[in-house]
Amino acid sequence: MSNAPAPAPTSRREQILKEAARLFAERGFHGVGVDEIGAAVGISGPGLYRHFAGKDAMLAELLVGISERLLDGGRMRVAEGGESPGAVLDALIDGHIDFALDDRPLITVHDRELDRLREADRKRVRRLQREYVELWVTVVREVHPAPSEAEARAAVHAVFGLLNSTPHLGRPGSLPGRTDMARLLRRLALGAFGAMADGVGVAGGPSAG
Amino acid sequence: MSNAPAPAPTSRREQILKEAARLFAERGFHGVGVDEIGAAVGISGPGLYRHFAGKDAMLAELLVGISERLLDGGRMRVAEGGESPGAVLDALIDGHIDFALDDRPLITVHDRELDRLREADRKRVRRLQREYVELWVTVVREVHPAPSEAEARAAVHAVFGLLNSTPHLGRPGSLPGRTDMARLLRRLALGAFGAMADGVGVAGGPSAG
DNA sequence: GAGCGACGTTAACGGCCATTAACCGCACGT
């Protein structure tokens, strides 16, 4: 499935992708030049074209890659199915947190630079994202049946925003370490979902917007 | 309420800033050219230089402006002081939600393009942001005294991520309307803060914080 | 021991784009 580019020790490509992700996250796709990316891996500028068709291709591979990994991970956890829907939701949350904490640059690029992709790639990434969201929505609605689908979807988006907030954080030690951070984020996410259900429909009316 | 369409005097400058914000949010600072910004307000390219020193100046004004408005709004609500700390926190949340829902492009640009500013402006914006965060942290800790300051700060950042998630949303009607969205976001934010306090220190171990 | 393919290098090229130059008209106060 997908394009397995060999489970190979694809050292160089991966090294480039990693540095590119870091730089894109720091300064934006348009803000970093190919020379910088090259320099980051010890070769210079056009040398990158031995590994990638172009700068766009690097971004595309990054975004498609992370989107697929998120979705695959989510599907896996749903398939495993815990003791209860609640356990599955816990697993989804923990999995996403691991991503957010361990691949910060990737997460940052993921929701900032989507629009810099060529049409085809963008549609592909969007589809993966959408499926990932729907995965969550389904599970969330099993745990908290009351809210409408629209509300559940909005809540999922919002919780993604919450979980992905780590990358934006001011650097140094004014924040909890990784373990505490993970615990905290899980509590916050669960608290948010729990509150989503409370008082649904009250004072609602037709609302219409 | 919120942003009055304003028969305001400063017509042109503000019009330019508004369109620039929209474009920057859509395609990133480096992704939009001055010609586009000009076109968006019916003049072309270099005509903008009658109003701004350069493209950077527009971004700077946008970011400083929104940061100041957020901070001023927050201070105002704190100064007004509600019945209780809880009421103040509610007011902060509602105020931020109004911002997130009414000035989506601005919010987007605000936490994406900070690094494209010149040193001086960047420091200024960062200071405003930091003060805004500290304002929230103080109030949050009054309402939920248990967590450490580091945890409270991380939670505030996370809730900002939650509240600011609206801009990223897939366009059309698969989501609640503005009124319902505001209600939902408030519930989620309150739920997250509430959960932050639950079980603090349990199973924690030394937890470094 | 020659050839070839993977990987790099440096030097163009070409396009985009922010900014500046040079020039224009109209509103308006005097």
Added chain:
DNA sequence: ACGTGCGGTTAATGGCCGTTAACGTCGCTC
């Protein structure tokens, strides 16, 4: 009427940057 200045215009200019060309060097296989 007049000139002055604000808000525009179009045409350079100059730099950055992605990409391509042309060329070199290993290391491997036949």
